[in-house]
Amino acid sequence: MAFLPVPLRRCTAAEFWQLLCAAIFLSAAALPLPARAAAFAEHQAPGFYRFYLGYFEITALSAGTHPFPIHEVLTKTPATPAEPVPLDQAAPGKANALLAESNLTVPVQESINAFLVNTGTKLILIDSGAGALYGECCGQLLNNLRSSGYSPEQVDEIYITHLHADHVGGIAPGGKIAFKNAIVRASRADANYWLDAANEKKAPPLLTGMFESERAALTPYVKAGKFKPFAYGDTMSPGIMPMPTPGHTPGHTSYQVESDGQKLLVWGDVVHVFQIQFPDPAVTVAYDSDARGALAERVAIFSDAAQKGYLIGAAHISFPGLGHVRARDGNFYWVPANYDGSPKASD
Known part of the structure; x- marks a missing residue:
């Protein structure tokens, strides 16, 4: 059967645009849709960093960060025998100006770092973070310890630089022993101060609230016979020596870690805000x-570290808190350690 020809006609402008839109729609529908991005992860990677110091394996562990109240707590200690005054009063604008040089503004996040030392015969943790005492921000040490390949049960000893909450709180989050096989060590001078109720009664108001936190962390270990204060000169683990650096607390201690001629000083709270205190x-x-006393110790350690070039492990410098002190033109500087993505033990 023959098809009869259909008479053609010119379409109107409205019909033309309808046909064009339909063609574009059908063409787009035939194209593959772009893949949707994954949901935001919302978390940092586990906070650990490993390196070797001679024959010792060192793992820097993050316990978290928190906004440091710079304008509330920084003070200026004059050279003459006088009481410290608030930094903002002694030098208005100085804190903000020094932060701006590092492209920072308030609030500044302060790291809370700890250091795990594997000597080959012992596993020793230096400081422990705040546990639950600062809230969720700063109780990440146990998770990061496990992520690094170790468990709390493997830790043999815990050396505390000083008995402030952000250094000792992590040993007993919620008042329960977290390191069931570990002995906790701190200087006798710090233990005598913070565990004495008489000192709490006469302490300045800013320090009074700290006593309860320190007791809450230590009490489970005291009851279990696992808290053993040391005197300077006592035998500790081979390769680790406690160094008295009082001032920040009466028994503040830095730990010198040495192996095969290499040296690391874990200095506790010698520095809180390095952009300002250097x-x-x-x-x-x-x-x-x-x-x-804290000022004197800081200057002495800066000078010694700059002259001798040993590595520093800092509690409150941006994670992993590892670097060197350098001096130039009469000023001290912090130089972060170079990142090593493939640490290897010494032969």
């Missing part, structure tokens, strides 16, 4: 037990 070591903190 340019001006006389900037102290309101909760120093002895601000002038």
Whole structure:
């Protein structure tokens, strides 16, 4: 059967645009849809960093970060025998200006770092973070310890630089022993101060609330016979020596770790805000037990570390808190350690 020709006609402008839109729609429908992005992860990677110091394996562990109240707690300790004054009062604008040089503004996140030392015969943790005492922000040490390949049960000893909550709180989150096989060590001077109720009664108001936190962390270990304060000169683990650095607390201690001629100083709270305290070591903190003593220790350690070049493990410098002190033109500087993505043990 023959098809009869259909007469053609010119379409109107409205019909033309309808046909064009339909063609574009059908063409787009035939194309594959772009893949949707994955949901936001919302978390940092596990906070651990490993390196070797001679024959020792060192793992820096993050316990978390928190906003440090710079304008509330930084003080200036004058050279003459006088009481520290708030930094914002002694030098208005200085804190903000020094932070701006590092492209920072308030609030500044302060790291809370700890260091795990595997000597080959012992596993020793230096400091433990805040546990639950600062809230969820700063109780990440146990998770990061496990992520690094170790368990809390493997830790043999815990050396505490000083008995402030953000260093000792992690040993007993919620008042329960977290390291069931570990002995906790701290200087006798710090233990005598923080565990004495008489000192709590006469302490400045800013320090009074700290006593309860320290007791809450230590009490489970005291009851279990696992808290053993040391005197300087006592035998510790081979390769680790406690160094008295009082001022921030009466028994503040730094730990010298040495293996095969290499040296690391875990210095606790010698520095809180390095962007401010390196340019001006006389900037102290309101909760120093002895601000002038803390200042003297800071300058002495800066000078010694700059001259001898050993590595520093810092509790409150941006994770992993590892670096060197350098001096130039009469000023001290912090130089972060170079990142090593493939650490290897010494032969």
